[in-house]
Amino acid sequence: MTIGYLEQVEVQPPVLSNLDPVPENEGLSGAELGLKDNATTGRFLKQSYSLETRIVDVGGDFEAAARELLALTPFVVVKAPRKNLLMLADLPEAGSAILFNAGSPDTDLRNEACRVNVLHTLPSRAMLTDALAQFAVRRKWTDWVMLSGPNPKDEAFADSIAGSARKFGITMRESKVWDVDADMRRNAFQELPLFTQDFPEHDLLIVADETDDFGRYVPFNSWEPRPVAGTEGLVPAAWDRTVEQWGAAQLQKRFEKGAERPMRPVDYAAWAAVRVIGEAVTRTNQAEPSAIRAYILSDDFELAGFKGRPQTFRTWNGQMRQPIPVTHGRAVVAQAPFEGFLHQRTELDTLGIDEAETACTAFRE
Secondary structure, three states, X not given: OEEEEEEEOOOOOOOOOOXXXXXXXXXXXXXXXXXXXXXXXXXHHOOOOEEEEEEEOOOOOHHHHHHHHHOOOOEEEEEOOHHHHHHHHOOHHHOOOEEEEOOOOOHHHHOOOOOOOEEXXXXXXXXXXXXXXXXHHHHOOOEEEEEEOOOHHHHHHHHHHHHHXXXXXXXXXXXXXXXXXXXXXXXXXXXXXXXXXXXXXOOEEXXXXXXXXXXXXXXXXXXXXXXXXXXXXXXXXXXXXXXXXXXXXXHHHHHHHHHOOOOOHHHHHHHHHHHHHHHHHHXXXXXXHHHHHHHHOOOOOOEEOOOOOEEOEOOOOOEEOOOEEEEOOOOEEEEEOOOOOOOOOOHHHHOOOOHHHOOOOHHHO
16 A cells, blocks of 8 residues: 655744744654554554655646656645645546545635645634634623734634634624734834723634734733634644644654644654554545545444544535644643533534535535
8 A cells, every 4th residue: 555645835824933844744743653643553454655755846847746746646645835735636536535624724725725635634713703702701701802924824713713703692792903013022012002902892802813923922921811812822723732632742752752742733644644544544544535435435444543532524515524623832731522512423523614614515516
């Protein structure tokens, strides 16, 4: 069994701080660990796994790399922006392939822009912001204000926050875009109180800063002493180094031994994608994409993802159901979904796009 890993390197926007650079091997290290885990089980069943990797630099030919990889295997883990993922999914060579999205949280990829040959092991933004909204409702922090960045990813997160607020009956009292041109490393103590002093009374200050620019300077510098959440402070994520229960500490140690750094959300999504393939091959004893896909989307499939609950796939859009840890950087505060948010199928479907509201039609054909 050959598994492909395809990555498009993105240009990172300039930010105020370089304290937390994105690792060059983010995603790939997770796929490599997943391959080792598959090999451990496969050794007893006379199954062997290999990883073919294609990493496309900025300005490189992503389509050529994709075609080259699809000629070798129909199973490809992808870390790429939305436009590249859609281009890959629409290639004639990818028609019978199974592509695992481990890099893009864009909710529309699980909705109106879904593709039948794309499964998602990375949570959507809607799943992340729904997890935060559920936590806030449980705490009765239902009056929000928001500070968002000007970049497209920041805007996408802010839109998702607004959608989750409506979904769970939270009042967004005001939203402002951070457009201050100042060195916050020196001026945060002066600038942020002034910028936030006209916010109305609120329970929670939401920060939408996916580009990791100004958000780190917001906690303890707002005009009103309120908790901070979103992309800073209290953060919902697919994975975090603080996740330790349900055997996760063992996964964390194995990853750190190989990558020499903590596991990040994209690493976890890539690891999960490779493990999904391994689990499906083990259970079906087949390697044909049609048989593997049918099993993955069946009621019989589940992945032990070290989050305390079996992880399965939604048959209406290919999203992997999974709990969402809500952390503050040094500990897991809680894990969504929370008690009281009921669903006729599984509480995990209270996070993100449910079947009744999906605009994805590809999986119905």
